[in-house]
Amino acid sequence: MTPSAQSTQPRRSDATRAAILRAARERFAADGYERATIRAIAADAQIDPSMVMRYYGSKEGLFAAAAEFDLRLPDLTSVPPAQLGEVLVRHFLARWEGDETLVALLRAASTNPGAAERMRGIFADQLTAAVATFGSDPALTARRAGLVASQVLGLAFTRYIVRLPPMVDTTPEELVSWIAPTLQRYLTGTPPS
Amino acid sequence: MTPSAQSTQPRRSDATRAAILRAARERFAADGYERATIRAIAADAQIDPSMVMRYYGSKEGLFAAAAEFDLRLPDLTSVPPAQLGEVLVRHFLARWEGDETLVALLRAASTNPGAAERMRGIFADQLTAAVATFGSDPALTARRAGLVASQVLGLAFTRYIVRLPPMVDTTPEELVSWIAPTLQRYLTGTPPS
DNA sequence: AACCATTGCCAACATCTGTTGGCAAACACT
DNA sequence: AGTGTTTGCCAACAGATGTTGGCAATGGTT
Numbered sequence: 001m002t003p004s005a006q007s008t009q010p011r012r013s014d015a016t017r018a019a020i021l022r023a024a025r026e027r028f029a030a031d032g033y034e035r036a037t038i039r040a041i042a043a044d045a046q047i048d049p050s051m052v053m054r055y056y057g058s059k060e061g062l063f064a065a066a067a068e069f070d071l072r073l074p075d076l077t078s079v080p081p082a083q084l085g086e087v088l089v090r091h092f093l094a095r096w097e098g099d100e101t102l103v104a105l106l107r108a109a110s111t112n113p114g115a116a117e118r119m120r121g122i123f124a125d126q127l128t129a130a131v132a133t134f135g136s137d138p139a140l141t142a143r144r145a146g147l148v149a150s151q152v153l154g155l156a157f158t159r160y161i162v163r164l165p166p167m168v169d170t171t172p173e174e175l176v177s178w179i180a181p182t183l184q185r186y187l188t189g190t191p192p193s
Numbered sequence: 194m195t196p197s198a199q200s201t202q203p204r205r206s207d208a209t210r211a212a213i214l215r216a217a218r219e220r221f222a223a224d225g226y227e228r229a230t231i232r233a234i235a236a237d238a239q240i241d242p243s244m245v246m247r248y249y250g251s252k253e254g255l256f257a258a259a260a261e262f263d264l265r266l267p268d269l270t271s272v273p274p275a276q277l278g279e280v281l282v283r284h285f286l287a288r289w290e291g292d293e294t295l296v297a298l299l300r301a302a303s304t305n306p307g308a309a310e311r312m313r314g315i316f317a318d319q320l321t322a323a324v325a326t327f328g329s330d331p332a333l334t335a336r337r338a339g340l341v342a343s344q345v346l347g348l349a350f351t352r353y354i355v356r357l358p359p360m361v362d363t364t365p366e367e368l369v370s371w372i373a374p375t376l377q378r379y380l381t382g383t384p385p386s
Numbered sequence: 387a388a389c390c391a392t393t394g395c396c397a398a399c400a401t402c403t404g405t406t407g408g409c410a411a412a413c414a415c416t
Numbered sequence: 417a418g419t420g421t422t423t424g425c426c427a428a429c430a431g432a433t434g435t436t437g438g439c440a441a442t443g444g445t446t
Contacts, residue, residue, distance in 0.1 A: 109303075110299070158339065
């Protein structure tokens, strides 16, 4: 859309753009979509609110840019089938410990339809595709992926959003030990009667 | 707090109060805390916005009244230990299918600190208490309850908030079959090494 | 009938929100 | 030097939001 999106032409305002994006991620993660105001984000980035509009068009556009998120799922075909669950939990925990993008997306998905749509895309597309790689009943892959998403998002929700004390205090490794068997069964277990 | 909270004195405005509460629950569930405006709630209840303020003091007060929620957990001591997981999932699904209070609480908990606090109270207190009834290692009950909460809230989040297609399309009974073993292990399984 | 609390509505307030237009300085290019 | 583009800020608008005070109508009580 922007006239300079054609090539690697570094702009003088790239630093400002990045500062806005960083501040936006922080605010969206901490406050959610509606409480995170453009004025507050601009103040954090130490620029004028009108700059945000010029560079990202609107608040929705800013959020779309700030909540870009890739699960970066590993290639599951090269994982021993018996360790799929463990690999997945560990990957998820490592992926978003310290990266507030997912927290921003998670918070916003509760109230912002666009964010929910993006969340659906991430987990329905990326995760379902990954689950589909190790061939099982194709009719079940979507359900398996959905179940994995339910446990994984529940983990994120209770640990980073609601901050349930037992879920916050438990170390990542202990969480992996508890939750890996769950994902393992959702992924490879035989469907219940 | 209100001067008439002392006894069963039916007021003429009870119908209005109830209408406000019903509209508030709907709006909070559908839009979240900040998007649900007092004006919209009042319009749904077909009264003036100032009535909401008079009867509930503030928007926070209205939400506190509308998001009153009791898990109504059954007495787990009278449940065969091997069926704890199944009983629990079934209870949760039945409890909030058709009752939008929890959805309201869930949506609001992402952005409203008070709602998150209440959510913490519900799941940390009520659920932990229920888990503690069938005696196991007291040092583990909090963690077991937290894990159960993570799966149960993840189920609610993916099914009612994000609306992941596979989680929406699956029937409650099928969900019970898949998820019951998870809760069973979180509740009674031996802790991983 | 006289009195008073309750119920309801209208109008307004102060504030905050996303968003816009214009203008000065800095820069790039010829 | 001169010209056009980019970067940044200021001021303001238009709308929405929670909240308040006053005033009429209603109902119950004596």
